[in-house]
Amino acid sequence: MSGNEENTVNSDAKSGKMFFEPILEDGVFRFDCSSIDRAAAYPSLSFINTKLRDTLFNVPSYIPTFECNSGNQIVKLELPKGTSFYGTGEVSGPLERTGKKIETWNTDSYAYGPETMPLYQSHPWVLAILPNGEAIGVLADTTKRCEIDLTTVSIIQFTASASYPVITFGPFASPTAVLQSLSHAIGTVFMPPKWALGYQQCRWSYDSAQKVMEIAKTFREKGIPCDVIWMDIDYMDGYRCFTFHQGRFPNPQSLANDLHNLGFKATWMLDPGIKCDEGYFVYDSGSESDVWVQSADGTPFTGEVWPGLCVFPDFTQSKARSWWAGLVKDFISNGVDGIWNDMNEPAVQNVQSKTMPESNIHRGDDELGGHQEHSHYHNVYGMLMARSTFEGMKLANENKRTFVLTRAGFIGSQRYAATWTGDNVSNWLHLHMSISMVLQLGISGQPFSGPDIGGFAEDATPRLFARWMGIGAMFPFSRGHSSKETKDHEPWSFGKECEEVCRLALKRRYRLIPHLYTLFYTAHTMGTPVATPTFFADTKDTSLRTLENAFLLGPLLVYASTIPDQGTDKLQYHLPKGIWLRFDFDDSHPDLPTLYLQGGFIIPLGPPHQHVDEAKFSDDLTLIVALDENGKAKGTLFEDAGDGYEFTKGGYLLTHYVAERHSIVIKVCERELQFSIVTVRVSETKGYWKRPKRRLHVQLLLGGGAKIDSWGIDGEDVIIAVPSDFEISELVSVSEKLYKTRLESYKQIPDVKEVQGPDGA
Numbered sequence: 001m002s003g004n005e006e007n008t009v010n011s012d013a014k015s016g017k018m019f020f021e022p023i024l025e026d027g028v029f030r031f032d033c034s035s036i037d038r039a040a041a042y043p044s045l046s047f048i049n050t051k052l053r054d055t056l057f058n059v060p061s062y063i064p065t066f067e068c069n070s071g072n073q074i075v076k077l078e079l080p081k082g083t084s085f086y087g088t089g090e091v092s093g094p095l096e097r098t099g100k101k102i103e104t105w106n107t108d109s110y111a112y113g114p115e116t117m118p119l120y121q122s123h124p125w126v127l128a129i130l131p132n133g134e135a136i137g138v139l140a141d142t143t144k145r146c147e148i149d150l151t152t153v154s155i156i157q158f159t160a161s162a163s164y165p166v167i168t169f170g171p172f173a174s175p176t177a178v179l180q181s182l183s184h185a186i187g188t189v190f191m192p193p194k195w196a197l198g199y200q201q202c203r204w205s206y207d208s209a210q211k212v213m214e215i216a217k218t219f220r221e222k223g224i225p226c227d228v229i230w231m232d233i234d235y236m237d238g239y240r241c242f243t244f245h246q247g248r249f250p251n252p253q254s255l256a257n258d259l260h261n262l263g264f265k266a267t268w269m270l271d272p273g274i275k276c277d278e279g280y281f282v283y284d285s286g287s288e289s290d291v292w293v294q295s296a297d298g299t300p301f302t303g304e305v306w307p308g309l310c311v312f313p314d315f316t317q318s319k320a321r322s323w324w325a326g327l328v329k330d331f332i333s334n335g336v337d338g339i340w341n342d343m344n345e346p347a348v349q350n351v352q353s354k355t356m357p358e359s360n361i362h363r364g365d366d367e368l369g370g371h372q373e374h375s376h377y378h379n380v381y382g383m384l385m386a387r388s389t390f391e392g393m394k395l396a397n398e399n400k401r402t403f404v405l406t407r408a409g410f411i412g413s414q415r416y417a418a419t420w421t422g423d424n425v426s427n428w429l430h431l432h433m434s435i436s437m438v439l440q441l442g443i444s445g446q447p448f449s450g451p452d453i454g455g456f457a458e459d460a461t462p463r464l465f466a467r468w469m470g471i472g473a474m475f476p477f478s479r480g481h482s483s484k485e486t487k488d489h490e491p492w493s494f495g496k497e498c499e500e501v502c503r504l505a506l507k508r509r510y511r512l513i514p515h516l517y518t519l520f521y522t523a524h525t526m527g528t529p530v531a532t533p534t535f536f537a538d539t540k541d542t543s544l545r546t547l548e549n550a551f552l553l554g555p556l557l558v559y560a561s562t563i564p565d566q567g568t569d570k571l572q573y574h575l576p577k578g579i580w581l582r583f584d585f586d587d588s589h590p591d592l593p594t595l596y597l598q599g600g601f602i603i604p605l606g607p608p609h610q611h612v613d614e615a616k617f618s619d620d621l622t623l624i625v626a627l628d629e630n631g632k633a634k635g636t637l638f639e640d641a642g643d644g645y646e647f648t649k650g651g652y653l654l655t656h657y658v659a660e661r662h663s664i665v666i667k668v669c670e671r672e673l674q675f676s677i678v679t680v681r682v683s684e685t686k687g688y689w690k691r692p693k694r695r696l697h698v699q700l701l702l703g704g705g706a707k708i709d710s711w712g713i714d715g716e717d718v719i720i721a722v723p724s725d726f727e728i729s730e731l732v733s734v735s736e737k738l739y740k741t742r743l744e745s746y747k748q749i750p751d752v753k754e755v756q757g758p759d760g761a
Contacts, residue, residue: 015067018075018166020060024185029060029168033073037163042369044141044165045380046411048187061171062136073162076155077138082131083154084545086533089123089444090409090421092116095436095533095548097126102148106379106408108347108354110423111457114433120345120422121409122379123444124148125182126156127175133539136170137178139185139411143369143379161375175443175536176528182445183527187415189447190390191524193401194642195265195612196338196418197516198227199506200479201490202267202452205234208248209255215490216264220610222499224491225506227611229259230340230481231268239307241270242282242331256335263611267338267403270328272312272346272385273305282327286313291320293374294361301360303348312346312356315384316364316377321391328392338403339389341417344382345408382408386417399644405477411445418448418477426455426486431468432562436548438475442529448520450477454489462494463564463591463751466501470592473505474551474558476516476530497749504587507608511585511622512556513615514604514637519554521638521647521654537576537598544576555601555626555635560593564751568594569743581626581701588705588742591749597701600628602635602657602680612642621714622697623657624707625680631661639689653689655682659700661722676722682715691715702728706735 018031019038032038064077085097093100093114104122112119124140126148138156140146142164149157158166169181201219206212212229219226235252237243244252259266277283286292292300292311300311314320328339348355360374369376377384386406393402404417413419421437424430434451441449453472454460460468460482469491472478482489491502509516519530532552535544550559557580561568567590579599588594597603605622609615617639627633640652659680666673680698685691696714699707706728712718723731 014069016065018064018066020063022059023167025181027170027172028181028185031064031075031166031168033066033068033163038165041163041165042143042376043367045143045368045383046139046141046186048185048412048415060168062168064166064168068162071162072159073164075140075158075166077166077168079128079136079154079156080131081154082542084129084542085126085150085156086129087123087125087127087137087440087444088148089125089411089440089446090119090121090419090437091440092119092433092437094546095439096546097150097440100150102150104146104148104379106345106355106382106410108343108345111425112422114429120407121382121413121419122146123411123446124158124160125411125444126150127178127443128156129175129535129539129545130171134171134173135175135178135539136168136172137182139167139169139182141165141167143376143410145375145379174539176532179443179445179529180527186412186445188525188527189414189520189523190416191401191647192418192448192520193403194513194517195227196403197513197520198478198612199225199473199509200228200230200267201226202230202479202481203232203489204482204484205232206230207234209250209252212255212266213258216259216262218490218492220262222492222503223610224499224503225510225608225610226264228265228267228338228479230479231266233269233271233306233342235268238275239271239305240275240277240280240282242327244334252334252336256337260335263613265337266335267340267405268331268336269340269342270331270389271305271341271343272381273303273307273310273343274313275307276302276309276311277307283311286311286323289319289323291317291323293356294363295357296359296361298361301356303356304350305343305348313385313388314362314364315381315388316362316368316372318365321384321388324385324388325392325395328389329395332393332396338405339393341382341385341389341404341406341408344385344406345378346381380410382406383410383413383416386413387415390416401643401645409446414446414448419446420449420477420479420481421451423456423483424452426458426460426464426482428464428562428564430455431464431471432548434468435471435551435560435562438531439533439551442476442531443533447523447530448476450475450479452481453478454480454482456481456483457486459487459753460489460494461751461753462498463749465489465494466498466591466749467561469502470505470589471558471560471562473509474553474593476520478509495749497747501589501591501749504589505592508585508587508592510608510612511605512553512603513612514606514621514639515554515556517642518604518636518638522636534576537578541576543574547574554603555598556603557596557598558593559596561590567591567743567748579626579628581703582705583624583699583701583707584705584739586742588739589746590743597624597626599626600633601626602633602659604635604637618692618694620695620697622699623680624699624701625659625678626701627659627661627678631678633659634683640687647687650688652687653691654686655691656684657681658683678720678722680718680720702731704732704736705739706731
């Protein structure tokens with residue numbers, strides 16, 4: 001008998017090859033210890049539809065083995081020597097996870113370090129890049145505390161309470177194909193409102209409506225782009241969720257109107273800890289509806305959080321989720337544009353575990369796993385809270401897209417919320433780690449993430465803040481945030497030089513919004529990441545697998561420096577194979593990343609507006625073009641209303657552009673002269689939106705930062721006359737000299753703790 005047949009019969013086996021069934025689609029397999037374990041497995045909280053774990057057909061390339069010992073199930077999958085491991089979700093430390101051991105147990109980890117474990121989210125998922133460049137993904141489909149051991153060469157080992165399925169995706173030709181297949185199981189990222197891609201400013205806390213408006217007006221006065229101001233817990237009355245402090249925030253609707261008039265949105269925090277306070281409408285209604293997590297003795301569990309003694313909604317129950325969603329619906333009527341779910345690991349203060357007892361009881365819905373102890377639902381508590389918040393925002397206005405940010409999460413939470421990397425620290429190590437952390441989340445199915453730019457804990461230096469803003473402005477989620485115990489961390493708080501770098505960085509981001517928004521549409525519809533490690537451009541180049549200071553946004557390569565005394569002007573660049581052409585917006589600076597476009601691609605750009613809603617469909621459109629070795633390039637642009645769901649019914653314009661180099665021969669006075677031209681045209685469109693009458697600005701990259709420009713009308717062919725090789729050489733030489741002169745002209749920003757005032761004093 002085969003290993004598969006053996007475990008089907010021997011349901012009491014304590015070790016051996018796992019029993020497999022093909023599921024979902026070609027190349028995806030579910031493994032269980034036995035057919036009986038398969039039948040007894042809990043419902044998947046990762047999959048969008050538990051029936052997707054049902055049988056198909058096919059044979060796997062790699063079959064894991066299992067061992068059951070002391071109530072634990074240990075699963076091992078051996079892959080070829082030379083395999084590199086990534087993923088594992090929200091983790092600090094290096095990009096490549098080979099040699100690491102990770103524990104999944106959502107934990108409030110203030111001021112974590114490179115070896116801190118666990119952090120705020122749990123992703124029992126490994127993306128493996130094989131020596132031949134192919135990729136395979138492995139998911140331990142369990143909500144329980146899980147150890148991911150990658151310390152043995154080329155072996156993935158999961159250890160968690162028995163029993164649980166393991167799902168493999170691949171091997172496929174690329175890691176992108178693996179992530180697309182994963183998304184068919186766990187869903188894709190929600191389609192964010194376009195304003196959520198703008199820069200966002202936060203602090204714990206802007207403690208009054210007057211302070212919030214002061215911050216907003218300063219952004220506009222200084223011409224620094226920004227779309228969102230955030231309200232942390234101090235807006236509440238005694239930290240009671242769904243309330244407003246009558247002295248500091250007496251009229252939130254009026255504040256929202258004033259922010260909206262300046263082009264800002266407002267995001268407000270909601271924690272799960274509900275103050276035990278009779279007469280407080282949230283506590284009273286929750287008690288009446290019996291929605292609280294229970295202690296082992298069946299009474300509501302209480303634990304300390306910011307308001308003092310609190311109870312906690314049991315989001316595993318549909319009635320609790322509906323109750324919370326109703327509160328959110330009413331809350332939105334105050335002019336709330338987005339909601340921030342924090343402390344939802346769930347965090348409990350003044351206890352060693354930092355959370356509620358594992359013996360607590362959740363009376364979960366049957367489709368989630370039924371009544372279980374907290375140990376079963378702990379890692380999905382934050383995801384279920386984000387889901388409830390998401391559903392409440394949709395109840396408030398089904399024609400507006402939701403924006404929820406969550407601290408705690410699990411495989412699948414990208415369907416409901418964006419995430420950030422928690423309470424980081426203002427130092428160079430955390431700046432460096434922030435790149436890998438964003439990339440790990442992206443290749444674990446959560447593409448909408450970013451760190452607290454500048455660091456949350458401790459004071460940033462001007463140079464650190466400038467460098468972090470330069471990099472953070474390129475992340476999928478871009479938000480500055482700092483603790484109330486730090487000095488001011490707004491872009492103008494560190495002197496004029498730092499302020500100017502922040503302005504340049506954010507103008508870059510806003511120019512790139514059309515490209516970023518297109519990447520998010522692709523992520524939402526196809527399950528692709530937004531930001532990826534550089535090795536995605538060439539998985540066979542093993543030297544790229546540990547590159548941590550660069551990343552890709554589609555074909556756009558962002559190359560940064562995270563070393564204090566080394567700007568991008570002093571970097572040694574290691575680029576993937578092929579053509580990579582540098583470009584900028586006449587804004588190159590040693591503290592800003594260097595940008596490259598991959599040959600064969602076109603990316604769209606817009607004007608550097610002060611906020612997303614300033615953009616008009618009729619704005620000039622710019623296309624940056626980098627030809628491949630065959631003289632061709634392609635790119636896409638997705639456009640819609642930026643909010644709402646009409647795009648799901650065809651209310652959008654998706655344009656595919658192509659560029660191609662041609663030779664033409666002109667006969668002049670009996671002589672034939674040969675010229676080269678590049679034609680840029682629309683090759684295909686989708687959606688029922690009509691193309692506006694707008695100007696099209698095409699910039700053809702030549703190398704060394706040099707480019708030639710041509711203008712036309714979008715939708716019509718734009719023809720660019722290509723200079724001779726000698727002329728190109730001259731243009732490149734001049735461009736490189738100007739680039740070097742520009743970089744050398746900047747005064748180095750100080751790397752000292754003394755934070756300068758807004759006027760550089």
